[in-house]
Amino acid sequence: MKSDLPSATVERLPRYLRCIERLPEAQQTISSGELARLSNLKAAGVRRDLSYLGTFGIRGVGYRVKELNDQIRHALGLTADRPVAVVGIGNLGSALANYTGFGNRGFRIVGLYDADPSKIGTSLGGVEVRHISRLPDDARTTRISVGIIATPAGAAQQVAAMLVDVGVRSILNFAPTVLQVPEDIHLRQVDVATELQILGYYMS
């Protein structure tokens, strides 16, 4: 039974992971101060975040990099195997299909789906693109933990409903639209226009 981490902490753990992965091989330990500098956060916040994972820092020394890495990966559940399906194999979906950064984080692309007949049968990152109508059948034999929606906005809600229907409980939506899903479904939204608008606000 995992104890709950504050959501702000959960959202920062992947960033710590990014930072410690880039440390030189030889570096054995890292202090909260250095990790704060690398991650553009503050040392007190880093220590608080890590303290939720347990007390494994060494006073006067810092955190052992290897142990820190293990603790964060364990807290995030990156040891699990998470089959991912991508729906919508345009430029964005293709970028996702070819992205190699999922593997060492427990995510594995098991299905690529599109509605465009000209794309069916092509292969990306070793996975064949199949017609979206095959998704329900495929889901019956292959568990899908996460659905990534990379379709145009107009198709996204329908795709989301289909994913929920076949038992997917976590959805990452890249389509520029606000989705309605049952409240027990985990949904995250990545939206370029939104990010630009937020940047825009702080520019003026």
Added chain:
Amino acid sequence: MKSDLPSATVERLPRYLRCIERLPEAQQTISSGELARLSNLKAAGVRRDLSYLGTFGIRGVGYRVKELNDQIRHALGLTADRPVAVVGIGNLGSALANYTGFGNRGFRIVGLYDADPSKIGTSLGGVEVRHISRLPDDARTTRISVGIIATPAGAAQQVAAMLVDVGVRSILNFAPTVLQVPEDIHLRQVDVATELQILGYYMS
């Protein structure tokens, strides 16, 4: 002189915009309750957010859709013209270059850059891909407000430094790496692996 909005409010305004853009033509007004339902937020929060923009709601009726749209767009500064450069024209960069959702939000792609000679000279969304070495010269004649980094992780920090060098003060980074930029530069990060890891935490 614009009064500061709480950052949590700024991050929600684009979502409200998305929701009201999809309303039927005929709908003249919308209540905080309905907007909350559409945006998956709560009515009290919607009212508080909108109250920062002024008091233009009508008690017993709701908000006039047209005025609401104007107020949000004005608050976000979407009336400004914001020239955008995209660096890294792989699958992701191509998706961004072809994305048509920027125009009506004041963002306009004025430059596409890559280091790969085979891409130079091709055209995407009516803009020619130029070699990254041309960026400094181009920036001298064409103002660039926002730089979008869509390169591999290994090149991202160098590109960020170059953007800062040529006077870009707002950066949207899609490369899976934590960037170091001067503190007066506005930086936002979009990271698929991070989003998946956060989803992953809540799955287990």
Added chain:
DNA sequence: TAGATTGTTAATCGATTAACAATC
């Protein structure tokens, strides 16, 4: 008027930060 809905008050909640005793 009666019903609906805003704008805001006040309470609560959660996140951040500085500071420092504990301890390597």
Added chain:
DNA sequence: TAGATTGTTAATCGATTAACAATC
């Protein structure tokens, strides 16, 4: 020991929410 750094306390800060008077 002396210096460094953690883990945590306590204060502060900012965000959320329910509730309701104001008012259309």
